[in-house]
Amino acid sequence: MTKRDETADVRPQTLAWVSRHLEVGERIIAAEALHGGITAEMRRLTIGTGEGGTRSLVLRTFVDVDNAEDWLDREAGALTLLPGTGVPAPELVAVDPTAAHCEYPSLLMTHLAGLPVLDDGGLETRVNLLARQLVAIHDVRPAERPRDYVALTTADTVVTPEGADAAVWAAAIDVIREPAPPWAGRFLHRDFQPGNVLFDGSSPGAGARITGVVDWAGTSWGPADLDVAHCATNLALLHGPAWGPRFAEAYEEAGGVLAAAASERLYWQVRDALAASEEVQQVSQPWREAGRTDLTTRVVAGRLDAYVTALMGVQRTSTL
Structure with a gap:
Protein backbone atom coordinates (compact mmCIF):
# COMPACT_ATOMS: atom_id res chain seq x y z
CA MET A 1 0.00 0.00 0.00
CA THR A 2 1.06 3.58 -0.52
CA LYS A 3 1.90 5.86 2.38
CA ARG A 4 -1.46 7.57 1.90
CA ASP A 5 -3.71 4.53 1.87
CA GLU A 6 -7.30 5.42 0.97
CA THR A 7 -8.49 2.00 -0.15
CA ALA A 8 -10.49 1.77 3.08
CA ASP A 9 -12.94 4.16 1.35
CA VAL A 10 -13.85 1.28 -0.97
CA ARG A 11 -16.18 -1.16 0.75
CA PRO A 12 -14.72 -4.65 1.39
CA GLN A 13 -16.90 -6.68 -1.00
CA THR A 14 -16.45 -4.06 -3.73
CA LEU A 15 -12.69 -4.05 -3.12
CA ALA A 16 -12.60 -7.82 -3.59
CA TRP A 17 -14.74 -7.57 -6.74
CA VAL A 18 -12.44 -4.96 -8.27
CA SER A 19 -9.39 -7.06 -7.43
CA ARG A 20 -10.84 -10.03 -9.31
CA HIS A 21 -10.95 -7.90 -12.48
CA LEU A 22 -7.32 -6.79 -12.38
CA GLU A 23 -4.50 -8.28 -14.41
CA VAL A 24 -2.22 -10.91 -12.87
CA GLY A 25 0.23 -9.25 -10.52
CA GLU A 26 -1.80 -6.04 -10.15
CA ARG A 27 -3.18 -4.64 -6.89
CA ILE A 28 -5.06 -1.58 -5.68
CA ILE A 29 -2.66 0.78 -3.95
CA ALA A 30 -4.81 3.89 -3.42
CA ALA A 31 -8.29 5.35 -3.92
CA GLU A 32 -9.28 8.97 -4.37
CA ALA A 33 -12.77 10.44 -4.31
CA LEU A 34 -13.76 12.30 -7.48
CA HIS A 35 -16.08 15.25 -7.05
CA GLY A 36 -18.71 16.67 -9.34
CA GLY A 37 -21.26 13.86 -9.52
CA ILE A 38 -24.77 14.18 -8.11
CA THR A 39 -26.19 10.65 -8.02
CA ALA A 40 -23.14 8.36 -7.75
CA GLU A 41 -20.00 7.94 -5.69
CA MET A 42 -16.96 8.19 -7.97
CA ARG A 43 -13.45 7.05 -7.08
CA ARG A 44 -10.23 6.90 -9.01
CA LEU A 45 -8.31 3.74 -8.13
CA THR A 46 -4.56 3.66 -8.56
CA ILE A 47 -3.49 0.19 -9.65
CA GLY A 48 0.03 -1.05 -9.13
CA THR A 49 1.15 -3.15 -12.09
CA GLY A 50 3.41 -6.16 -12.05
CA GLU A 51 6.17 -4.18 -13.79
CA GLY A 52 6.36 -1.59 -11.00
CA GLY A 53 4.28 1.04 -12.76
CA THR A 54 0.75 2.26 -12.14
CA ARG A 55 -2.48 2.80 -14.05
CA SER A 56 -5.85 4.21 -13.05
CA LEU A 57 -9.40 2.90 -13.10
CA VAL A 58 -12.65 4.61 -12.10
CA LEU A 59 -15.20 3.01 -9.80
CA ARG A 60 -18.79 4.26 -10.02
CA THR A 61 -21.13 3.23 -7.18
CA PHE A 62 -24.83 3.97 -6.75
CA VAL A 63 -25.81 4.03 -3.07
CA ASP A 64 -29.54 3.90 -2.29
CA VAL A 65 -30.42 5.27 -5.75
CA ASP A 66 -33.62 4.30 -7.52
CA ASN A 67 -33.19 2.64 -10.93
CA ALA A 68 -29.48 1.98 -10.35
CA GLU A 69 -29.67 -1.30 -12.27
CA ASP A 70 -31.18 0.40 -15.31
CA TRP A 71 -28.63 3.23 -15.22
CA LEU A 72 -25.66 0.89 -14.97
CA ASP A 73 -27.03 -1.38 -17.70
CA ARG A 74 -27.32 1.68 -19.96
CA GLU A 75 -23.83 2.87 -19.15
CA ALA A 76 -22.30 -0.57 -19.65
CA GLY A 77 -24.09 -0.86 -22.99
CA ALA A 78 -22.80 2.53 -24.13
CA LEU A 79 -19.23 1.84 -23.04
CA THR A 80 -19.33 -1.45 -24.93
CA LEU A 81 -20.71 0.25 -28.05
CA LEU A 82 -18.52 3.34 -28.28
CA PRO A 83 -15.00 1.92 -28.91
CA GLY A 84 -14.21 2.43 -32.58
CA THR A 85 -16.81 5.16 -33.09
CA GLY A 86 -14.40 8.05 -32.57
CA VAL A 87 -16.26 9.20 -29.45
CA PRO A 88 -13.71 9.36 -26.61
CA ALA A 89 -15.34 7.43 -23.79
CA PRO A 90 -14.04 5.15 -21.01
CA GLU A 91 -13.80 1.42 -21.69
CA LEU A 92 -15.86 -0.97 -19.62
CA VAL A 93 -13.90 -3.24 -17.29
CA ALA A 94 -16.74 -4.81 -15.27
CA VAL A 95 -20.25 -4.06 -14.06
CA ASP A 96 -22.34 -5.36 -11.16
CA PRO A 97 -25.74 -3.70 -11.73
CA THR A 98 -27.66 -5.75 -9.18
CA ALA A 99 -25.03 -5.69 -6.40
CA ALA A 100 -24.58 -9.44 -6.68
CA HIS A 101 -20.91 -9.08 -5.72
CA CYS A 102 -20.59 -5.56 -4.29
CA GLU A 103 -22.33 -3.83 -1.41
CA TYR A 104 -24.06 -1.52 -3.92
CA PRO A 105 -24.54 -1.49 -7.72
CA SER A 106 -21.17 -0.62 -9.24
CA LEU A 107 -19.30 -0.19 -12.50
CA LEU A 108 -15.55 -0.29 -13.16
CA MET A 109 -14.07 1.51 -16.18
CA THR A 110 -10.84 2.89 -17.51
CA HIS A 111 -9.70 6.36 -16.49
CA LEU A 112 -9.44 9.14 -19.09
CA ALA A 113 -6.96 12.00 -18.96
CA GLY A 114 -8.23 15.56 -18.73
CA LEU A 115 -10.56 17.58 -16.56
CA PRO A 116 -13.88 19.41 -16.92
CA VAL A 117 -13.43 23.14 -17.53
CA LEU A 118 -16.14 25.31 -15.97
CA ASP A 119 -14.65 28.81 -15.98
CA ASP A 120 -15.33 31.55 -18.53
CA GLY A 121 -11.89 31.66 -20.17
CA GLY A 122 -11.74 30.32 -23.73
Whole structure:
Protein backbone atom coordinates (compact mmCIF):
# COMPACT_ATOMS: atom_id res chain seq x y z
CA MET A 1 0.00 0.00 0.00
CA THR A 2 1.06 3.58 -0.52
CA LYS A 3 1.90 5.86 2.38
CA ARG A 4 -1.46 7.57 1.90
CA ASP A 5 -3.71 4.53 1.87
CA GLU A 6 -7.30 5.42 0.97
CA THR A 7 -8.49 2.00 -0.15
CA ALA A 8 -10.49 1.77 3.08
CA ASP A 9 -12.94 4.16 1.35
CA VAL A 10 -13.85 1.28 -0.97
CA ARG A 11 -16.18 -1.16 0.75
CA PRO A 12 -14.72 -4.65 1.39
CA GLN A 13 -16.90 -6.68 -1.00
CA THR A 14 -16.45 -4.06 -3.73
CA LEU A 15 -12.69 -4.05 -3.12
CA ALA A 16 -12.60 -7.82 -3.59
CA TRP A 17 -14.74 -7.57 -6.74
CA VAL A 18 -12.44 -4.96 -8.27
CA SER A 19 -9.39 -7.06 -7.43
CA ARG A 20 -10.84 -10.03 -9.31
CA HIS A 21 -10.95 -7.90 -12.48
CA LEU A 22 -7.32 -6.79 -12.38
CA GLU A 23 -4.50 -8.28 -14.41
CA VAL A 24 -2.22 -10.91 -12.87
CA GLY A 25 0.23 -9.25 -10.52
CA GLU A 26 -1.80 -6.04 -10.15
CA ARG A 27 -3.18 -4.64 -6.89
CA ILE A 28 -5.06 -1.58 -5.68
CA ILE A 29 -2.66 0.78 -3.95
CA ALA A 30 -4.81 3.89 -3.42
CA ALA A 31 -8.29 5.35 -3.92
CA GLU A 32 -9.28 8.97 -4.37
CA ALA A 33 -12.77 10.44 -4.31
CA LEU A 34 -13.76 12.30 -7.48
CA HIS A 35 -16.08 15.25 -7.05
CA GLY A 36 -18.71 16.67 -9.34
CA GLY A 37 -21.26 13.86 -9.52
CA ILE A 38 -24.77 14.18 -8.11
CA THR A 39 -26.19 10.65 -8.02
CA ALA A 40 -23.14 8.36 -7.75
CA GLU A 41 -20.00 7.94 -5.69
CA MET A 42 -16.96 8.19 -7.97
CA ARG A 43 -13.45 7.05 -7.08
CA ARG A 44 -10.23 6.90 -9.01
CA LEU A 45 -8.31 3.74 -8.13
CA THR A 46 -4.56 3.66 -8.56
CA ILE A 47 -3.49 0.19 -9.65
CA GLY A 48 0.03 -1.05 -9.13
CA THR A 49 1.15 -3.15 -12.09
CA GLY A 50 3.41 -6.16 -12.05
CA GLU A 51 6.17 -4.18 -13.79
CA GLY A 52 6.36 -1.59 -11.00
CA GLY A 53 4.28 1.04 -12.76
CA THR A 54 0.75 2.26 -12.14
CA ARG A 55 -2.48 2.80 -14.05
CA SER A 56 -5.85 4.21 -13.05
CA LEU A 57 -9.40 2.90 -13.10
CA VAL A 58 -12.65 4.61 -12.10
CA LEU A 59 -15.20 3.01 -9.80
CA ARG A 60 -18.79 4.26 -10.02
CA THR A 61 -21.13 3.23 -7.18
CA PHE A 62 -24.83 3.97 -6.75
CA VAL A 63 -25.81 4.03 -3.07
CA ASP A 64 -29.54 3.90 -2.29
CA VAL A 65 -30.42 5.27 -5.75
CA ASP A 66 -33.62 4.30 -7.52
CA ASN A 67 -33.19 2.64 -10.93
CA ALA A 68 -29.48 1.98 -10.35
CA GLU A 69 -29.67 -1.30 -12.27
CA ASP A 70 -31.18 0.40 -15.31
CA TRP A 71 -28.63 3.23 -15.22
CA LEU A 72 -25.66 0.89 -14.97
CA ASP A 73 -27.03 -1.38 -17.70
CA ARG A 74 -27.32 1.68 -19.96
CA GLU A 75 -23.83 2.87 -19.15
CA ALA A 76 -22.30 -0.57 -19.65
CA GLY A 77 -24.09 -0.86 -22.99
CA ALA A 78 -22.80 2.53 -24.13
CA LEU A 79 -19.23 1.84 -23.04
CA THR A 80 -19.33 -1.45 -24.93
CA LEU A 81 -20.71 0.25 -28.05
CA LEU A 82 -18.52 3.34 -28.28
CA PRO A 83 -15.00 1.92 -28.91
CA GLY A 84 -14.21 2.43 -32.58
CA THR A 85 -16.81 5.16 -33.09
CA GLY A 86 -14.40 8.05 -32.57
CA VAL A 87 -16.26 9.20 -29.45
CA PRO A 88 -13.71 9.36 -26.61
CA ALA A 89 -15.34 7.43 -23.79
CA PRO A 90 -14.04 5.15 -21.01
CA GLU A 91 -13.80 1.42 -21.69
CA LEU A 92 -15.86 -0.97 -19.62
CA VAL A 93 -13.90 -3.24 -17.29
CA ALA A 94 -16.74 -4.81 -15.27
CA VAL A 95 -20.25 -4.06 -14.06
CA ASP A 96 -22.34 -5.36 -11.16
CA PRO A 97 -25.74 -3.70 -11.73
CA THR A 98 -27.66 -5.75 -9.18
CA ALA A 99 -25.03 -5.69 -6.40
CA ALA A 100 -24.58 -9.44 -6.68
CA HIS A 101 -20.91 -9.08 -5.72
CA CYS A 102 -20.59 -5.56 -4.29
CA GLU A 103 -22.33 -3.83 -1.41
CA TYR A 104 -24.06 -1.52 -3.92
CA PRO A 105 -24.54 -1.49 -7.72
CA SER A 106 -21.17 -0.62 -9.24
CA LEU A 107 -19.30 -0.19 -12.50
CA LEU A 108 -15.55 -0.29 -13.16
CA MET A 109 -14.07 1.51 -16.18
CA THR A 110 -10.84 2.89 -17.51
CA HIS A 111 -9.70 6.36 -16.49
CA LEU A 112 -9.44 9.14 -19.09
CA ALA A 113 -6.96 12.00 -18.96
CA GLY A 114 -8.23 15.56 -18.73
CA LEU A 115 -10.56 17.58 -16.56
CA PRO A 116 -13.88 19.41 -16.92
CA VAL A 117 -13.43 23.14 -17.53
CA LEU A 118 -16.14 25.31 -15.97
CA ASP A 119 -14.65 28.81 -15.98
CA ASP A 120 -15.33 31.55 -18.53
CA GLY A 121 -11.89 31.66 -20.17
CA GLY A 122 -11.74 30.32 -23.73
CA LEU A 123 -15.47 29.67 -23.68
CA GLU A 124 -16.18 30.33 -27.36
CA THR A 125 -13.57 27.76 -28.36
CA ARG A 126 -14.97 25.18 -25.93
CA VAL A 127 -18.56 25.77 -27.06
CA ASN A 128 -17.56 24.95 -30.63
CA LEU A 129 -15.70 21.83 -29.49
CA LEU A 130 -18.67 20.74 -27.39
CA ALA A 131 -20.99 21.21 -30.37
CA ARG A 132 -18.78 19.16 -32.70
CA GLN A 133 -18.49 16.43 -30.09
CA LEU A 134 -22.24 16.24 -29.63
CA VAL A 135 -22.76 15.97 -33.39
CA ALA A 136 -20.37 12.99 -33.37
CA ILE A 137 -22.33 11.35 -30.55
CA HIS A 138 -25.59 11.81 -32.43
CA ASP A 139 -24.00 10.23 -35.51
CA VAL A 140 -23.47 6.93 -33.65
CA ARG A 141 -25.75 4.26 -35.07
CA PRO A 142 -26.06 1.40 -32.56
CA ALA A 143 -27.04 -2.04 -33.77
CA GLU A 144 -29.47 -2.16 -30.87
CA ARG A 145 -31.12 1.08 -29.88
CA PRO A 146 -31.19 2.12 -26.22
CA ARG A 147 -34.57 2.79 -24.66
CA ASP A 148 -36.46 5.94 -25.56
CA TYR A 149 -35.70 9.04 -23.53
CA VAL A 150 -37.58 9.83 -20.33
CA ALA A 151 -38.75 13.39 -19.68
CA LEU A 152 -37.20 14.89 -16.57
CA THR A 153 -40.06 17.12 -15.51
CA THR A 154 -43.79 17.69 -15.80
CA ALA A 155 -45.90 20.81 -15.85
CA ASP A 156 -46.95 20.10 -12.27
CA THR A 157 -43.46 19.71 -10.79
CA VAL A 158 -41.82 22.90 -12.09
CA VAL A 159 -40.51 25.20 -9.33
CA THR A 160 -40.86 28.87 -10.27
CA PRO A 161 -37.87 30.82 -8.86
CA GLU A 162 -38.53 33.43 -6.19
CA GLY A 163 -39.07 36.83 -7.76
CA ALA A 164 -39.62 35.45 -11.27
CA ASP A 165 -42.34 36.81 -13.55
CA ALA A 166 -45.20 34.44 -12.82
CA ALA A 167 -46.88 35.10 -16.17
CA VAL A 168 -43.73 34.24 -18.13
CA TRP A 169 -43.23 31.03 -16.20
CA ALA A 170 -46.90 30.08 -16.53
CA ALA A 171 -46.57 30.50 -20.31
CA ALA A 172 -43.42 28.35 -20.29
CA ILE A 173 -45.18 25.66 -18.28
CA ASP A 174 -48.04 25.71 -20.78
CA VAL A 175 -45.52 24.93 -23.54
CA ILE A 176 -44.70 21.55 -21.99
CA ARG A 177 -48.34 20.74 -21.30
CA GLU A 178 -48.60 20.10 -25.03
CA PRO A 179 -47.66 16.71 -26.50
CA ALA A 180 -44.05 16.32 -27.57
CA PRO A 181 -43.47 17.25 -31.22
CA PRO A 182 -42.64 14.44 -33.67
CA TRP A 183 -38.93 13.67 -33.65
CA ALA A 184 -36.29 11.77 -35.59
CA GLY A 185 -34.41 9.41 -33.30
CA ARG A 186 -30.74 9.85 -32.45
CA PHE A 187 -28.33 8.21 -30.03
CA LEU A 188 -28.39 10.55 -26.99
CA HIS A 189 -25.94 10.98 -24.16
CA ARG A 190 -28.77 12.55 -22.16
CA ASP A 191 -26.50 14.44 -19.75
CA PHE A 192 -24.09 16.07 -22.19
CA GLN A 193 -22.85 19.22 -20.47
CA PRO A 194 -19.51 20.78 -19.48
CA GLY A 195 -19.24 18.81 -16.24
CA ASN A 196 -19.20 15.53 -18.19
CA VAL A 197 -16.67 16.53 -20.84
CA LEU A 198 -12.92 16.34 -20.20
CA PHE A 199 -10.44 18.75 -21.77
CA ASP A 200 -6.68 18.68 -22.14
CA GLY A 201 -5.66 20.93 -19.26
CA SER A 202 -2.46 22.03 -20.99
CA SER A 203 -4.31 23.96 -23.72
CA PRO A 204 -7.06 26.15 -22.25
CA GLY A 205 -7.19 28.50 -25.27
CA ALA A 206 -7.32 28.01 -29.02
CA GLY A 207 -5.43 24.72 -28.77
CA ALA A 208 -7.93 23.12 -26.39
CA ARG A 209 -9.13 19.62 -27.23
CA ILE A 210 -11.63 17.19 -25.77
CA THR A 211 -10.05 14.08 -24.22
CA GLY A 212 -13.18 12.30 -23.05
CA VAL A 213 -16.92 12.24 -22.46
CA VAL A 214 -18.09 10.54 -19.26
CA ASP A 215 -21.30 9.59 -17.42
CA TRP A 216 -23.23 7.54 -19.96
CA ALA A 217 -25.84 6.27 -17.47
CA GLY A 218 -28.66 8.18 -19.16
CA THR A 219 -27.98 6.92 -22.68
CA SER A 220 -31.26 7.04 -24.60
CA TRP A 221 -32.88 7.23 -28.00
CA GLY A 222 -34.61 10.50 -28.79
CA PRO A 223 -34.47 13.89 -30.53
CA ALA A 224 -31.13 15.64 -30.98
CA ASP A 225 -32.90 18.77 -29.71
CA LEU A 226 -33.11 17.25 -26.24
CA ASP A 227 -29.35 16.78 -25.84
CA VAL A 228 -28.71 20.21 -27.34
CA ALA A 229 -31.25 21.83 -25.03
CA HIS A 230 -29.67 20.17 -21.99
CA CYS A 231 -26.19 21.43 -22.78
CA ALA A 232 -27.60 24.85 -23.65
CA THR A 233 -29.33 25.09 -20.26
CA ASN A 234 -26.13 24.16 -18.43
CA LEU A 235 -24.11 26.71 -20.39
CA ALA A 236 -26.73 29.39 -19.63
CA LEU A 237 -26.50 28.65 -15.91
CA LEU A 238 -22.71 28.41 -15.87
CA HIS A 239 -21.86 31.38 -18.06
CA GLY A 240 -24.97 33.46 -18.64
CA PRO A 241 -28.26 33.14 -20.58
CA ALA A 242 -26.81 34.16 -23.97
CA TRP A 243 -24.70 30.99 -24.12
CA GLY A 244 -27.75 28.75 -24.40
CA PRO A 245 -28.81 29.94 -27.86
CA ARG A 246 -25.15 30.22 -28.87
CA PHE A 247 -24.67 26.50 -28.27
CA ALA A 248 -27.64 25.63 -30.48
CA GLU A 249 -26.13 27.80 -33.23
CA ALA A 250 -22.74 26.11 -32.83
CA TYR A 251 -24.38 22.68 -33.05
CA GLU A 252 -25.94 23.55 -36.40
CA GLU A 253 -22.69 25.14 -37.61
CA ALA A 254 -21.00 21.82 -36.82
CA GLY A 255 -23.46 19.96 -39.06
CA GLY A 256 -26.08 18.99 -36.50
CA VAL A 257 -29.75 19.01 -37.45
CA LEU A 258 -32.43 20.38 -35.12
CA ALA A 259 -36.20 20.55 -35.45
CA ALA A 260 -37.24 22.67 -38.41
CA ALA A 261 -40.06 24.59 -36.69
CA ALA A 262 -39.25 27.25 -34.10
CA SER A 263 -42.16 26.05 -31.93
CA GLU A 264 -40.73 22.53 -31.88
CA ARG A 265 -37.29 23.76 -30.88
CA LEU A 266 -38.86 25.88 -28.17
CA TYR A 267 -40.64 22.85 -26.71
CA TRP A 268 -37.37 20.99 -26.09
CA GLN A 269 -35.53 24.12 -24.91
CA VAL A 270 -38.22 24.99 -22.40
CA ARG A 271 -38.67 21.40 -21.25
CA ASP A 272 -35.03 21.10 -20.27
CA ALA A 273 -34.81 24.55 -18.72
CA LEU A 274 -37.87 23.87 -16.57
CA ALA A 275 -36.40 20.54 -15.49
CA ALA A 276 -33.45 22.47 -14.05
CA SER A 277 -35.86 24.44 -11.86
CA GLU A 278 -36.39 21.36 -9.71
CA GLU A 279 -32.72 20.81 -8.91
CA VAL A 280 -30.98 24.20 -8.82
CA GLN A 281 -29.38 23.37 -5.47
CA GLN A 282 -28.13 19.95 -6.63
CA VAL A 283 -26.78 21.32 -9.91
CA SER A 284 -24.95 24.30 -8.41
CA GLN A 285 -23.29 22.47 -5.51
CA PRO A 286 -20.85 20.40 -7.66
CA TRP A 287 -19.96 23.53 -9.62
CA ARG A 288 -19.01 25.33 -6.40
CA GLU A 289 -17.01 22.31 -5.28
CA ALA A 290 -15.15 22.49 -8.59
CA GLY A 291 -14.13 26.10 -7.90
CA ARG A 292 -17.05 28.19 -9.21
CA THR A 293 -17.81 29.63 -5.78
CA ASP A 294 -19.61 32.53 -7.47
CA LEU A 295 -22.39 30.18 -8.56
CA THR A 296 -24.54 30.29 -5.47
CA THR A 297 -28.00 28.78 -5.61
CA ARG A 298 -29.42 32.29 -5.81
CA VAL A 299 -27.19 33.26 -8.75
CA VAL A 300 -28.01 30.07 -10.66
CA ALA A 301 -31.74 30.47 -10.02
CA GLY A 302 -31.51 34.05 -11.33
CA ARG A 303 -29.74 32.91 -14.49
CA LEU A 304 -32.36 30.21 -15.00
CA ASP A 305 -35.14 32.79 -14.71
CA ALA A 306 -33.35 35.05 -17.21
CA TYR A 307 -32.85 32.15 -19.62
CA VAL A 308 -36.49 31.03 -19.48
CA THR A 309 -37.59 34.65 -19.90
CA ALA A 310 -35.33 34.99 -22.94
CA LEU A 311 -36.69 31.79 -24.49
CA MET A 312 -40.27 32.93 -24.02
CA GLY A 313 -39.38 36.36 -25.36
CA VAL A 314 -38.22 34.68 -28.57
CA GLN A 315 -41.60 32.94 -28.75
CA ARG A 316 -43.50 36.20 -28.32
CA THR A 317 -41.36 37.95 -30.95
CA SER A 318 -41.84 35.10 -33.45
CA THR A 319 -45.63 35.35 -33.14
CA LEU A 320 -45.84 39.10 -33.74
